[in-house]
Amino acid sequence: MIIIIGNGISGVTAARNIRKKSDEPITIISSESKYFFSRTALMYVYMGHMKFEHTQPYEAHFWPENRIDLKQTFVQSIDTDTKTILCSNNESISYDKLILATGSKSNKFGWKGQDANRxxxxxxxxxxxxxxxxxxxxxxxxxxxxxxxxxxxxxxxxxxxxxxxxxxxxxxxxxxxxxxxxxxxxxxxxxxxxxxxxxxxxxxxxxxxxxxxxxxxxxxxxxxxxxxxxxxxxxGVSPNINFIKESKIETNRGILINRFLETSVKDVYAIGDCAEFIEPVHGRRPIEQVWYTGKFMGETLAHTITGNRAEYSPGYWFNSAKFFEIEYQTYGDVLSNMPEGRTKFVYQHPKEEILLHFVFDSTTRRFIGINNFGVRLRHLVFNAWLTKEATIEEVLRDLKSANFDPEFYTTYESDIVGQFNKEFGTNIIVAKRKWWQKLIPA
Ligand SMILES: Cc1cc2nc3c(=O)[nH]c(=O)nc-3n(C[C@H](O)[C@H](O)[C@H](O)COP(=O)(O)OP(=O)(O)OC[C@H]3O[C@@H](n4cnc5c(N)ncnc54)[C@H](O)[C@@H]3O)c2cc1C
Missing domain, CATH: 3.50.50.60 (FAD/NAD(P)-binding domain)
Structure with missing residues (x-):
């Protein structure tokens, strides 16, 4: 029996991927809601763009069809010696493997009045x-x-x-x-x-x-x-692990895990917002409270649980968000304080709300990362550039292949490269997008 505590993106991704390769019984427990919903979409419910039901990616029949049992109750304690968990309805459940995917909670810093109404x-x-x-x-x-x-x-x-x-x-x-x-x-x-x-x-x-x-x-x-x-x-938020602190599972700010997403106790794993790497993957933070991290951890853990022990190797940092009307994406490393040895190139459109912030290695010219606002750029293309250690010149020359919005690039791409040429004394000529590059998925 595999028990998963938490039905967010991490727990549900783990369950779905385990089920693809294993017939082992799976139960997901969550106190918040019976069905998985997209936390990132909560705002659209309040704003009237969608109903709460529309935030649920899977219909009710998905779960029995995939033989994933759902329980809505609060887990009060974990006894790792007897491999049982105790729920608030007094039900005690045994597990062979336990996955902790308990997410985060909002921070409170002891302000006077913080627990008042409204x-x-x-x-x-x-x-x-x-x-x-x-x-x-x-x-x-x-x-x-x-x-x-x-x-x-x-x-x-x-x-x-x-x-x-x-x-x-x-x-x-x-x-x-x-x-x-x-x-x-x-x-x-x-x-x-x-x-x-x-x-x-x-x-x-x-x-x-x-x-x-x-x-x-x-x-x-x-x-x-x-x-x-x-x-x-x-x-900010912090890992939601109060009840786990009472168990034998080691914690710090989050539940401590190694690169295989294993906790200090055998057969107990932690993924998503609640997990904290003892040794973070190079260039990444020990706790990452973002959607894609939870999803990728869930996918990775499913390999281990189904017999193919896999190390978490998330690749290059990627995230996306929206600030009112402005879309934001980031690929690679663009830090708030740029370390020595790196150079930035910032393009801001004179009239439209568009900004691209590139960072590259000052000596080797290797492209290190980009923040882009007001335009969307393709994840796969930037991942490929980061992997093959493309130079900033190669990235700018081929920028059209990262292009989502042809209108933007047909109008401004040469401006971006023109400004770079002027600032850095280069002579980059924008390459035409090849027909096959249009077929690269997002
Ligand atoms: C408003 C908002 C907007 C966001 N926007 C973005 C965004 O744009 N991009 C992005 O990358 N990330 C965003 N995030 C963060 C992202 O949503 C989280 O990183 C992600 O949802 C965490 O998933 P998880 O599976 O680790 O945990 P969660 O989704 O938190 O799921 C954990 C579940 O476990 C349950 N649980 C905990 N303890 C117990 C217990 N003892 N017993 C039973 N159940 C328990 C919880 O109630 C919860 O339902 C946003 C978050 C919020 C709140």
Whole structure:
């Protein structure tokens, strides 16, 4: 019997891929919802673009057809000596192999008033339901924490015409991840959203409540008071592992795993947001709380569980997101503080909201990474360039092969390369896209 705790992208990917190669009974347990849903789509439910049911990639019949048992209950404890788990409905279940895929929880840092009514994070289905109730008829909200989930929350609230004040502790947006030019570009975009008031260099000091213990305002560390009826706490997430800390499985910030996704206890594995590498893969962080990482870990673990012990080898960093209307993708390494020995080339369109930030090795000219905003570029093509260690000149010459949006490149591609030639004294000529390059999938 294989038990998986957590029905998010990691747990479900592991289950689906195990089932392709094994007939072993599989049970997925989750307290949040019976069926797997796309967490990244929660915002669209609030904004009325889709119903919650539409966030579920598989229909109800998929699970019995694939002989994957689903249980909706909370796992309270794990006894690794007897290989059993205990659920909140008092059911005790034995396992041969246990996969922990318990995800994250929103951070709270002990702020005064953080547990009041109309104060919440945004992570779970319950959070979405709470947000629906907590923001009915309100006029003003404060969001604390300057990352991706905070911006999603701001976009959600603005669709309901709620004035949003956004506290960012640092002096620019997402400064731990984005280089300065990229932050500035996004910050300019925020100015277009008139209901959005960004407060850079500001931290939450205290949340004020009324006599029903509901939020009525906040004070920042600099002493500014903002009256509001809702406070969104989006200052990051951390592994959801409280109940695991009571077991014999070793933990730190997350559940400690080796490169094979194995924990300190035999036959127990951890994947996705809750897992922390003892020795991170080169160039990657020990905990990566992103969708693609969970998916890839689930796929890798399925090999091991079905008898082909496989090391996690995620390849080059890739991520994508949206800041209001602007799409963002990143391939390879573009760090907020560029290390020595690297050179950047930043192209920003003079009128349209498009920015491309390339990084390459100053000596060998090897292409190291790109952040692209306002255009979409092909993952497979960038992966191939990173793998074969293409130079920046090769990448720019063949940029058309990474092209998703022919309109963009027919108009601006030569501008990008022209600007590079001017800045770096090169003479790169843009190559025509060959017919077969159009057939490369995304
Ligand atoms: C609003 C939002 C937007 C996001 N946008 C992006 C994005 O654009 N791009 C991106 O890459 N990533 C994004 N992410 C992050 C991404 O969604 C997560 O990295 C991913 O969903 C984590 O998947 P997981 O399978 O590891 O865990 P989860 O999806 O968190 O699933 C874990 C499940 O386990 C359950 N569980 C935990 N403990 C127990 C227990 N004791 N008993 C029973 N059940 C338990 C939890 O309730 C949960 O249902 C976003 C996240 C949020 C919240």
């Amino acid at each position: 104060v919440q994070g945004l992570y779970s289905k319950q959070d979405l339901e709470d947000m629906e109730a907590n923001t009915k008829g309100i006029k003003r909200a404060v969001i604390v924490g300057g990352g991706l989930i905070g911006i999603e929350m701001a976009e959600m609230l603005l669709t309901r015409h709620i004035e949003v004040h956004f506290l960012v502790r640092e002096d620019r947006f997402w400064s731990g991840v984005l280089p300065e030019e990229d932050s500035n570009f996004i910050m300019e975009h925020f100015k277009k959203h008139h209901g959005l008031h960004m407060h850079y260099g500001e931290e939450l000091d205290e949340i004020h409540v009324d006599d029903t213990n509901s939020a009525i305002g906040i004070t920042t560390k600099k002493g500014e008071r903002i009256d509001c009826q809702f406070v969104g706490l989006t200052a």
